[in-house]
Amino acid sequence: MYEEIFKDLNRFRELDAKYEDGNIFCSMCSKPLPITKKIVNLFLETNLGDSGLFKGTAQLEKETIKLLGEFLNNREAFGNIVSGGTEANLTALRVIKKMKGRNIILPKTAHFSFEKGKEMMDLNLIYASLNRDYTVDTKYVKEYVEDNKVDAIIGIAGTTEFGTIDNIKELTKIAKDNNIYIHVDAAFGGFVIPFLDKKIEFDFSLNIDSITIDGHKMALTPIPCGGILFKSEEYSKFLETDAFYLIEKKQTTILGTRPGYGAACLYTILKYFFDEIEKNVKKCLKNSIYLYKKLKENGYKPLMKPTLNIVNIEDENYLETCEKLKEKNYFVSVCKNANALRLVIMPHIEKEHIDKFIEVLKEVKP
Ligand SMILES: Cc1ncc(COP(=O)(O)O)c(C=O)c1O
Incomplete structure (x- = not known):
């Protein structure tokens, strides 16, 4: 019975995007501390x-x-x-x-x-x-x-x-x-x-x-x-x-x-665990700068140098790009006050996820 219940529930859970897949760039939440x-x-x-x-x-x-x-x-x-x-x-x-x-x-x-x-x-x-x-x-x-x-x-x-x-x-x-x-x-x-x-x-x-x-x-x-x-x-x-x-x-x-x-x-x-917050924030800030630099290296235009762990990419067709990325199973969001994509670099995003994202971006917006 127990097994059956969780099999049933997992059917739904499996439909969710997962932070650990490194493709969620639009959320301001992340995996909670295990404790x-x-x-x-x-x-x-x-x-x-x-x-x-x-x-x-x-x-x-x-x-x-x-x-x-x-x-x-x-x-x-x-x-x-x-x-x-x-x-x-x-x-x-x-x-x-x-x-x-x-x-x-x-x-x-x-x-x-x-x-x-x-x-x-x-x-x-x-x-x-x-x-x-x-x-x-x-x-x-x-x-x-x-x-x-x-x-x-x-x-x-x-x-x-x-x-x-x-x-x-x-x-x-x-x-x-x-x-x-x-x-x-x-x-x-x-x-x-x-x-x-x-x-x-x-x-x-x-x-x-x-x-x-x-x-x-x-x-x-x-x-x-x-x-x-x-x-x-x-x-x-x-x-x-x-x-x-x-x-x-x-x-x-x-x-x-x-x-x-x-x-x-x-x-x-x-x-x-205050030091965990600090460690994670610093990692996110560092990775945001990493993404910012990678974007520039690859000919994309970040809207500005990130202040916090949010990176924006100038794009006249930002809605279309966002949709195309979604088709590739990459989740980013868009701005309202600028023609730009919005990426939030949370603790679940590692450098290699950023590298992969750049490759996918090149495919949808060469
Ligand atoms: C600045 C700011 N205020 C308020 C909220 C709303 O927070 P919540 O989604 O936890 O209700 C958000 C969420 O993104 C936010 O960025």
Whole structure:
């Protein structure tokens, strides 16, 4: 019976693309650290939505937020381990709407999770133009904020399309000079930027209200694991819902019932395997430069030198190339703000996978 069940399930699983095949260049997730399998097992039935029952796991979530807060330069941070970048951004939008209002300026490169928030919360999103380097034009933001009613600014520390980092320091100054909220979406970049050779300010060392940072992107946790952190506990009042039938009467998350293993995995990795994150990030950054150089050597045009582990290739027919690569069983993605392909170099991508990719690219786009 047991054998039959897994035979049945494997039929489906076999249809999935596999990270270890080295042909997934479009995903911001990768294989989780092996120890997390055991952790998931240990916390499998825990429910952080019922923190009165799962007191230990709730305490563990708080410890995880503390570790994340320390990593982002704020020992006083308040927040939750959530299902990912989307839920984290939606949580920040909830606070923004209640605390300040519905007018939010954000870069054209902002992740589509903000569009979901717009629809759900009836927000007014103003998209700011970009500089030539695909970071937000802070001059545009400043002028718009000074001439119009704006309640919040959103900056992106590691854009989904390009891996570029908005000038968070300048955005924070504009926000604070105008008494408005600032949220930083560091879902992807949060676990990469601190390891770059060049120091870039993007976290609570600036006067930022909230930050999104994902475990299931560059911190090797299984899915789902994201983080939303606010400057202090003060912000919790904008999130609390009366959960009258539960032992613990208040909830600050969008989800009700939610797993505890994301927090447990991130806690373990931050506390005991921090060097693994660093090692993997550095490998990805190195491999991104390797791909960048290989592309140039072979006559392709990278859009720019990669900032993080995302490489873009200029291509007027990028949609067609993407499709042709898919036919060859190679998965890349495309940009919206440039005529370019987008490749994310995650820990499952090795140098030899890059060499193979270049050969396939030569076949579909000589
Ligand atoms: C910058 C950024 N924010 C938010 C998200 C959404 O994250 P998730 O897919 O975990 O909900 C992504 C995902 O790619 C992202 O790159």
